[in-house]
Amino acid sequence: MNTNYQIALDHDGKSIWKFLLSELKPKGKFFTPFNIISIPVMILGLALIVYRFIYGIGSITNLTQDTPWGLWIGFDVVTGVAFAGGAYVLTFMVYILNMQKYHSIVRVTVLNGFLAYVFYAGALLLDLGRPWHVVNPIIGNSFGVSSVLFLVAWHFLLYMIAQLIEFSPAIAEWLGARRAHKILSGMTIAAVIFGITLSTLHQSGLGALYLMAKDKIHPLWYSEFIPVMFFVSSIFAGLSMVIFEGSISHKVFFSQISEKHHKEQNYIIRGLSKICAGTMFAYFFLKLLVFIHEQHWDLLNTPMGYWYLLEMFGFVLLPMMLFFYSYRTNNISMVKIAAILTMLGVILNRLNVTVIGFRWDMAIRYIPSWMEFIVTLAVIFTEIWIFRWVINRMPVLRDSPSWVNEPK
Amino acid sequence: MGLDRRVFFKLLGATGITLAIGKETAAKPTSKSEIEFNGILYDSSRCAGCRTCEYECAAAHGLPEPKAEVEVIRKTDETCNTVVNTYQTSKGEVYMKRQCMHCNEPACVAACLTQAMHKDKTGPVTWNGDKCMGCRYCMVSCPFDSPKFEFHSANPKIQKCDMCFERQKAGEKPTCVTNCPNEALMFGKRRDLIKEARRRIYEKPDLYVDHIYGERDAGGTGWLYLASVPFEELGMNTQLQQSSYPALTKGFLYSVPTIFVLVPTLLAGIHQATKNNHPKVEEDEY
Numbered sequence: 001m002n003t004n005y006q007i008a009l010d011h012d013g014k015s016i017w018k019f020l021l022s023e024l025k026p027k028g029k030f031f032t033p034f035n036i037i038s039i040p041v042m043i044l045g046l047a048l049i050v051y052r053f054i055y056g057i058g059s060i061t062n063l064t065q066d067t068p069w070g071l072w073i074g075f076d077v078v079t080g081v082a083f084a085g086g087a088y089v090l091t092f093m094v095y096i097l098n099m100q101k102y103h104s105i106v107r108v109t110v111l112n113g114f115l116a117y118v119f120y121a122g123a124l125l126l127d128l129g130r131p132w133h134v135v136n137p138i139i140g141n142s143f144g145v146s147s148v149l150f151l152v153a154w155h156f157l158l159y160m161i162a163q164l165i166e167f168s169p170a171i172a173e174w175l176g177a178r179r180a181h182k183i184l185s186g187m188t189i190a191a192v193i194f195g196i197t198l199s200t201l202h203q204s205g206l207g208a209l210y211l212m213a214k215d216k217i218h219p220l221w222y223s224e225f226i227p228v229m230f231f232v233s234s235i236f237a238g239l240s241m242v243i244f245e246g247s248i249s250h251k252v253f254f255s256q257i258s259e260k261h262h263k264e265q266n267y268i269i270r271g272l273s274k275i276c277a278g279t280m281f282a283y284f285f286l287k288l289l290v291f292i293h294e295q296h297w298d299l300l301n302t303p304m305g306y307w308y309l310l311e312m313f314g315f316v317l318l319p320m321m322l323f324f325y326s327y328r329t330n331n332i333s334m335v336k337i338a339a340i341l342t343m344l345g346v347i348l349n350r351l352n353v354t355v356i357g358f359r360w361d362m363a364i365r366y367i368p369s370w371m372e373f374i375v376t377l378a379v380i381f382t383e384i385w386i387f388r389w390v391i392n393r394m395p396v397l398r399d400s401p402s403w404v405n406e407p408k
Numbered sequence: 409m410g411l412d413r414r415v416f417f418k419l420l421g422a423t424g425i426t427l428a429i430g431k432e433t434a435a436k437p438t439s440k441s442e443i444e445f446n447g448i449l450y451d452s453s454r455c456a457g458c459r460t461c462e463y464e465c466a467a468a469h470g471l472p473e474p475k476a477e478v479e480v481i482r483k484t485d486e487t488c489n490t491v492v493n494t495y496q497t498s499k500g501e502v503y504m505k506r507q508c509m510h511c512n513e514p515a516c517v518a519a520c521l522t523q524a525m526h527k528d529k530t531g532p533v534t535w536n537g538d539k540c541m542g543c544r545y546c547m548v549s550c551p552f553d554s555p556k557f558e559f560h561s562a563n564p565k566i567q568k569c570d571m572c573f574e575r576q577k578a579g580e581k582p583t584c585v586t587n588c589p590n591e592a593l594m595f596g597k598r599r600d601l602i603k604e605a606r607r608r609i610y611e612k613p614d615l616y617v618d619h620i621y622g623e624r625d626a627g628g629t630g631w632l633y634l635a636s637v638p639f640e641e642l643g644m645n646t647q648l649q650q651s652s653y654p655a656l657t658k659g660f661l662y663s664v665p666t667i668f669v670l671v672p673t674l675l676a677g678i679h680q681a682t683k684n685n686h687p688k689v690e691e692d693e694y
Contacts, residue, residue, distance in 0.1 A: 058559025129542020
C-alpha cells in the first residue's frame, strides 16, 4: 500500500538527492567531435558575455543608434522562436486532432520547443541594457499594456510554463514519481490548449513588434500583414525543424529508439512533408496577395528586389515543390533537403525583416561583429548540451517505463 | 426583508446626494479636455545657427559640452539632446534644430512594456530609469529616431530631450527657449502655437512655405516647425504618416482578447469531437 503514495521511487536504495547527483555526471565518450568544437565556443561565449556586462552592449556588438536591434534579436529570438513552433503544431495535431501516428515524436518536439524558449528568451536577457529591471512588466508595478513587447514577454513566460507541464510526465517517469505522473498527465490537455492559443498570439506578435517601424523596413517586407505572415510561416518553420532534428536524433541516439519507432519515422516524415507543402502554398499565396496589394512592381528591379525574389522563389516555392514531389514519390532524403532549404528560407525571411531590410537605405549598414556570432553559437551549443543531457536520461525518445501503462 | 422607515430615509438621502453630485461630475470632463499639451514652435527663418541652445541644453542636463561643428550634418546622440545643422538650400543657408518631437501619441510610449517612457499630461515625453529594462524597443518604434542609448555603459540610460520637464514643473520655460537670443523658439500651449504659426505664414507668405511641420505629421507633435524652404531640403522626413504610430499596432492588440476567448473554445471543441475516434493504426501501414 505504502508504495502507491510515495512521491518518488527508491533508486536501488539511493535517496532522491544521491540519484540526482549521479545523473548530473556526463554519460558516454567525452572527446566527440561535437564536444571538441562546442566547448571552446561556449567558453569564449561566456567570456564575451562577462565582458559585455562590464563594458556595455556596444563593447562586443556593432549596434548603433539607428539599428538598436541586431543579430541577437533578429536571429536568436525572432528566428529561434519560429523554429520552436513545431511544438504547438504537433501538440495540435496529436492532442487536438487526435492524429495518433505522430504521438511518438511529440515529447522530443515539446522538449526542443521548451529549451528553445528558455535559451532564446535567455538570449534576450543578454540584449537588455538594464536586465535587472526585467521583472518590472511581470510583477505589476509597471504594466505597459499598450506594448506588443509586453504581450510577447508575458506569452514567452506563460508558454514556457505550459510547455514544462506538457513535458513534465517525462520528468516524472525519469524520477519514478508515479503519483506526480498521474497528476501531471491529467494537466496535459489544458496545457496544450493554453499553449496553442499563446503560440498563435506570440508567433504573430513577434511580427507585430515591427509594425511601428513602418518607415525603417524595406517596403517589400513591410506590410500590415507581417503578424499573419509570421504566424503562417512558423508552422512550416517548426515542422521543418522537427524533420531536421528528427533525422539527426535518429542517428545520434539510435540505440534509444525502439524498432517500432524507427519504422514509424519515415511514415511520420512523409506526413509532415505534406503538411509543410500545404502551409507553404498558403504562405506563398498570401505573400503574393500582399505584394500585389502593395503595388511595389517598380522595386523588383532593384538589388533588394532580386533578394526578395530569391527568398520567394528559391526558399519558399522551390522547397514547397520539393516537399510535394517527395511526398508523392515517397523520397525521404529529398524531404530532408526541402526541410533544410525551408529553414534557410525562414532564417532569410526573419533577417530580411529584422536586420537586412531594416534601415536598408543607411549609408553605413549594420553588420554583426564576430563576437555577436560567437555568443549566438554559444547559446545554441549550450542548448544542444542540455538537450542531449535530457535525452540520455529521461524517456523522451525511448519508450516510457512499463509502469506507466500498467492498470492501477 | 425588513426595510424599516429609518433605513428607507437613509437610502433616500444617499440617492439624493448621489444625484446631486452626479450632476456636478457630469460637467467635469469638458473642463478636463481643456488641458492642452505644451509645445515649442521653432521658426527656422529666425534662427541664426548660433548653437546657444545646444550649449545651454548640455549644461542643463549634465551632458558634455557640444563639439565644434566638424561634420556637415550632425545627429543627436547619447551625449547630446539637440543639434542645429546648417543646410545649403535653394534660398541659401538655412538652419534646422533637431531634438525629440514629443509626439501627441508617441510610438515610444506605446512601445514601452514597463511604462518607463511616459507622456505627461502637460506634454513632455520623459524617461524613467527605475522602470526601463533597456530593451530599446522605443528606438525601433520612434519614427524620428529620438531615443538614444548608451551602448558603452554597464548601466545604460536612454537619452533624449525631455522638454525640460523639471523646469516646466517649476513654472519655467525650457532652457533652449529662455536662452535663444533670436526668439526663434517660442514656448506655449500647442493650440496657441499653431495659431501663431498660421499668423506668421499669413502675414509673410513669401517668407514661409505653407507647412507647419508637426501639426499633423506622425499624428501631431509637441514641437512645431516653420521654415522658408520645403522641409525635405532640411533633412526632415515629410513622408511620415499623418496618423499616429501607435495606431499601427492597435488592430493586432485588439485582436488579442478575441483570440484568447475564441481559440481555446474552438480547440476544446475539436478535442471533444475527435477524442473518441481511436483510429486503429495498422502495423503494415508503415
